[in-house]
Amino acid sequence: MMLAVLLTPALLWLFALIILPHVQLALLSFRERIAPHTYAASLMQYRTFFSEPLYWGVFVRTAIMSALATALTLLVAFPVAWIIAKVARGRASSLLFVLCLIPFWVSETVRALGWLILLRESGVLPTLLVRLGITAVPVELLYHNATILVGLVYTSLLFMVVPLVSSLESLDNSLIEAAYNLGAKGPAILRQIVIPHAAPGITSGCIVVFMLTLGNYLTPNLLGGKNSQWFTELIYTQFIVRFNWEQGAAFGFLLLALSTGMVALGLRVSGQRFVDVMRRA
């Protein structure tokens, strides 16, 4: 009785909003319209994807850019996580941690607006560069790949810092002291002690950041403009603009496959369980 009452909302939620919609999406992606209101099962939507260089080009580009953004996020976040976990003490450490969190309580829309104001041709940074005599005329800093990467790293930082800090905090300082006393230098300590210990945190962070970046729409779209060519934009175009749901559904599944594939790969490489990684994140 009790079990039934508790099980109902969970099953309703998962079936009505997750499982059945994805089954429906799969069915959509495997059909083709042959006449008005008449459909036949087909692989056409997927064939179109592979035969159209624009489509798979954007797909590959999104994957590579996301991987780059993930790597950059790790590079930027690791030193901060290290300082929070190992260098700063007591209140300073807590304060720094909270400072890192603050920007992420603010909507992504607001963060993108900040970058727009900073980087557009008439914006703060180009004006400053002219003022300082570095460039003669204001340069357009928006709509480059680098701009998109900066925006994505900014948006993803938190998801890297948090798991890194918790995995570094659990590293016993005396191990590092021992290595140091035995004559190890910084790089050796990093490679042989710190990174192996922090590996679960690094994996968690990378998986979450990659996933969120891949599925992002707002940041690439606003900071990249027409040059963004992000795969989620293709999905949006097919679904909302062209009303070609079959094609959009196929694109959706391809993105889902890439996202899931990378998560699985990350878990395999680091030998972790999905449930643990998600809990940690």
Next chain:
Amino acid sequence: MIASLPRPAWLRAATALYLGAFLLFLFVPLTVVAVFAFNNAPYPAPPWHGFTLDWFLGNPAAGRVGLFRDAELLGSIWTSVVVASWVTALSVLVGTANAFLMERCRFPGKQLLSVLMLVPLVIPGVILGISILAFCSRLAELADSLWGLDLDFLRPGLVLVVLGQFSFVATIATLMISARLKRFDRTLEEAALNLGASQAAVLRTITFPYLRPALIGSAAISFLMSFENFNTTLMLVGEDAPLTVLMYGRMREGASPVLNAVSLFLMLASALLALALMRTGRRGAERTAATAADAA
């Protein structure tokens, strides 16, 4: 190198430099948003033309519609509040039921269910959006062709936005509430039962008071995540745009400082919420909250 070991001067300097650059990187974008809400010019761009409150109060003489008179913008804030309230109520309710289900019950398939519950977090928001859109449209078509029913709420609009956001916010609420319920000392309940309390009385006087911080925390996070969600919402939105979608539309047309004004309020509201949560929670809870805050 850690604090207890000697650090050479160059390393200290590099650390300080890095930290300074990092904090600049974090806060400059937010600062410019706030500053240009007060610039007396029609575009949020330098140079500085002097201080004004026009972008809040409006200035009909200069043709400026301030935030407080921008009916469309205020309407979208209200839409976001309504949507977020529904998402919060549903998520906390279902999250609580899930927490009791996973921590207190045994049944076949429990392992599978616990994995399934995490799945919404690894599905990109855009795909959650289109799958629910397609599914609901299919349902509406079926209802129409089978029974001649016109189920309007299954068409893009706020009901779908609520369902779409709820589909993954529920996971976060579940995780937060389960984490606290897991640490609960069940002997307290047993003691109360031994002393003659009814099941309902035990829940009301012991279990729920214990869960309260997690319930409040998950409600705050659910509200915030719903309010700030963009990806899923964009796919499901009908005629009434929530705030993030409206802001996005206006930013594409070319930003007006009114957007800075509304952003400033968003920042203040988020900061207050964050402070309130940090006061109630310890660092661990704070961290769960922080991570959850942006999963969308």
